[in-house]
Amino acid sequence: MTPPRPARPAAEPGGAAGATRAAARPDIATRADLETLLRRFYLAAFADPLIGPYFTEIAGLDLDAHLPHITDFWESALLRTTSYRRNAFTPHAALHEHRPMTAEHFGRWVQLWTAAVDGLHAGPVAERAKAQGERIAVNLLRRTSGGSTDAPEGAGGGFVPLSAVLLRS
Numbered sequence: 001m002t003p004p005r006p007a008r009p010a011a012e013p014g015g016a017a018g019a020t021r022a023a024a025r026p027d028i029a030t031r032a033d034l035e036t037l038l039r040r041f042y043l044a045a046f047a048d049p050l051i052g053p054y055f056t057e058i059a060g061l062d063l064d065a066h067l068p069h070i071t072d073f074w075e076s077a078l079l080r081t082t083s084y085r086r087n088a089f090t091p092h093a094a095l096h097e098h099r100p101m102t103a104e105h106f107g108r109w110v111q112l113w114t115a116a117v118d119g120l121h122a123g124p125v126a127e128r129a130k131a132q133g134e135r136i137a138v139n140l141l142r143r144t145s146g147g148s149t150d151a152p153e154g155a156g157g158g159f160v161p162l163s164a165v166l167l168r169s
Contacts, residue, residue, distance in 0.1 A: 027123025034074050037129075038067060041116035050108045054101070077132055078125055101144055106137040 028034060042063050046055050055061045075081045113133040117126050 025120060025122040028078060028121050028125040028129060031071060031075050031079070033121070034071050034078070035067065037116055037120055038070055038074065039063070040120065041113055044112050044116060045109070048108060048112060051105055054105070074129070078129055103141055106141045110134050110137045
């Protein structure tokens, strides 16, 4: 009888296995990359119990109709095009008026965004996408909450950790 194999130790995030996974993922380079990333992100966001209702119930977002506009936004932000010509704050302010968004909501958005990026891409543009996503979330939180990024009394502790794994696999 052959003895059972010992379990393989988990790879360290910065170890060789992590570097191999990162090398296997391309950086964000094209509009098509962004469309794939955004579709993956929004499908997870729609299904999320905390922020999903903002997309599905309050905004009634049609992903196929919305995707070209949000792709324009991210293409302008990350690939330095001039395709986005709208005001990104306006729809978020309208959602906030209907049902206030807190640091927890924006934190979950960042968590899912980071996981979606990490699941598909690695490189300088991917890192910029994650940093830009966090900056946008903080800015929207400040603007919708009158300048404060603190969670209201009894509402939990602000941004949730950026340690999502659901979209990384």
